[in-house]
Amino acid sequence: MKRKQRIKIALLLVVVGIAIIGIIGGNRKNEPTEKEKQIAFLKKHEEEMTEYIKYKSEYVILKKYDIKEIEYNWNSVKKVQSMAFSPETLAIEVAIFGNNNKNLDEFEIYILPDNMENPSKIKNIE
Structure with missing residues (x-):
């Protein structure tokens, strides 16, 4: 049970990390x-x-x-x-x-x- 929770938390952190990197990278592209x-x-x-x-x-x-x-x-x-x-x-x-x-x-x-x-x-x- 704890193992499944850890996997879910790790996946959630990876998804959130990718989303943050995408947002930051997208903002840089908009700057001239x-x-x-x-x-x-x-x-x-x-x-x-x-x-x-x-x-x-x-x-x-x-x-x-x-x-x-x-x-x-x-x-x-x-x-x-x-x-x-x-x-x-x-x-x-x-x-x-x-x-x-x-x-x-x-x-x-x-x-x-x-x-x-x-x-x-x-x-x-x-």
Whole structure:
């Protein structure tokens, strides 16, 4: 009799343990990854990045591009460090278009957020 009770209790503990692990694991899947947070951050600041490219980017100014449209390759977002001891930045590929949807150029811009893992504001764009 005691043996059957022990087996039932052991089975109950195993089932409860599996359920708890499943719940904890399921909650982790719902949390966005670091890259997903970074992409969401950049999408939220897309207008600021567009203003930078059109009016402040030295590269675009030197080339004298007349930009009509800008496309961001959100899948290209990555962390980069340009030089030793410099802060990490987020790099994103950009395509710029002129009249008649003509592809003028493609390049990367670099965004320095306030916090790389959970960014909330832009400190600098290059």
